[in-house]
Amino acid sequence: MVELSREALHVSVVDPVSASMNFLNEVASRFPEAISLAAGRPFDEFHSATDIDKHLQAYLTHLRERGLGPARSRQLLTQYGRTNGHVGDLIARMLDVDENIQVPAAAVMVTTGCQEAMVIALRGICSGPNDVVLAAEPCYVGFTGAARILGIEVVPVPESADGLRPATVAAVAADVRARGKNPRALYLVPNFANPSGVSLPVATRRALLAVAADADLLILEDDPYGLFGLDDEPRPTLKSLDADQRVIYLGSFAKSYFPGARVGFLVADQPVVDAAGRRTLLADELSTVKSMLTVNTSALSQAVVGGMLIDSGFSLRAANQAKISFYRQNLRTLLAALERTFGDGPVTWNRPGGGFFVVVDVPVDASEELLEVSARDHGVLWTPMRFFYVSGGGTHAIRLSCSALEPPQIDEGVRRLAALLRA
Known part of the structure; x- marks a missing residue:
């Protein structure tokens, strides 16, 4: 049987940053009950199979x-x-x-x-x-x-x-x-x-x-x-x-x-x-x-x-009014939950004027190993910011996404994140 050396494969196959999305999907599949503040996908309920035929x-x-x-x-x-x-x-x-x-x-x-x-x-x-x-x-x-x-x-x-x-x-x-x-x-x-x-x-x-x-x-x-x-x-x-x-x-x-x-x-x-x-x-x-x-x-x-x-x-703007309203509410919910939970403590975050994502600076190494602990022991997923740097960076920061959840899930996800950081 043929065996291939992994080191002989192209860098795009073996590079850990290139494999980051696969890693996130793999962790999510092993802990399906975890609240995902990692997924940047749209909210499921906006999609209907009947729209396809229409x-x-x-x-x-x-x-x-x-x-x-x-x-x-x-x-x-x-x-x-x-x-x-x-x-x-x-x-x-x-x-x-x-x-x-x-x-x-x-x-x-x-x-x-x-x-x-x-x-x-x-x-x-x-x-x-x-x-x-x-x-x-x-x-x-x-x-x-x-x-x-x-x-x-x-x-x-x-x-x-x-x-x-x-x-x-x-x-x-x-x-x-x-x-x-x-x-x-x-x-x-x-x-x-x-x-x-x-x-x-x-x-x-x-x-x-x-x-x-x-x-x-x-x-x-x-x-x-x-x-x-x-x-x-x-x-x-x-x-x-x-x-x-x-x-x-x-x-x-x-x-x-x-x-x-x-x-x-x-x-x-x-x-x-x-x-x-x-x-x-x-x-x-x-x-x-x-x-x-x-x-x-x-x-x-x-x-x-x-x-x-x-x-x-x-007009996509006209077609997306319900989505625009929903995602606005979700981002405001996420920012309010961070403020309520972390206040003026060592955890800080930016305040985007829109979109799906907030970057949170944390007083710990936001590694893949910590994400594993977060999913297994605290039931919450997030994305390490180090995935988004070409030559190092983002080691003490995480990306939170609010697009795929409903507001109560966002609140609970932030509560679980706080429990992880306290631990």
Whole structure:
């Protein structure tokens, strides 16, 4: 029988940070009664199987109104399809309505979740061995994991308490160039970031675009949480402020519709010019990468998402009012529970203006071993912040998520966390 050395496998297989999500899922499966303040998934009760058929029928009606007959509609939903997807025009309309982003439908690639969008964008823009990407740190592990799989170096840009600072981005980019590397892009989540919960002020967003222009950086803007602020204050995306097409916008319907659809997208409207002067859009060029990954995104899932967009008047904000209200209540519940339980003690936390996550600094080593004790002996799960650092950090901090629970469970989860820390 063949035996393989684990050390001989690719770093993305054996790296502990890359395996962090599997570890959390494994702990949760062994302690199913534990309250999970670790899971960043949407609340289950918002999803109904009946919505799938409802939105599918809405999309089929849309196809009939466009003049497609039964045979063509059947083919569109059941056969291999266009690599970049068949609902790009509907997503473009949604971006215009909700985010004031005006792009042609051809600039939209529909992907199998936002994770695929990250892989495609990274593979397309990083072509040489010296190409690296900068990323706000702490950073979503899905992005650092995608880069690790592709063998692309991620250079962290440390966040401050109020988020990424443009001067820090400029300094890190200059240092990278001084080392003989080529910084190609900056990845960030400007609205209620995972894991830090930080949201950038508008002035900082504009300054980041200016720094990116000076440093010749593309920006990979990931925006899964922008709908879920504690208030209705407008928070313009970097893409909506993007005057010179420097931003590649990454989106997902996981939080705003349901994760099981596995539909995400990227907006890449940057012009690409070849040696003969032929001009195309970056989204078209990236289609060759996607065609070798997933061929095309599930046509049925696209149809269901397309029907939802049609039924909502192309506004995710309008379609998500109940979710927005629920997640606001949950975040306020979590912050109030922390205040009530820990007060002015040695445990401290940040106070995000929206999203799903709060970072708590604790006077203990927040290790995987402690998480095991927490789940087994105290019945509560959380995420070690060290998972979100490229080269060390976050050892005495944890991320709490409030999205998947009801308020009484959040209160009880915080009570159990306090018991763990007392022990």
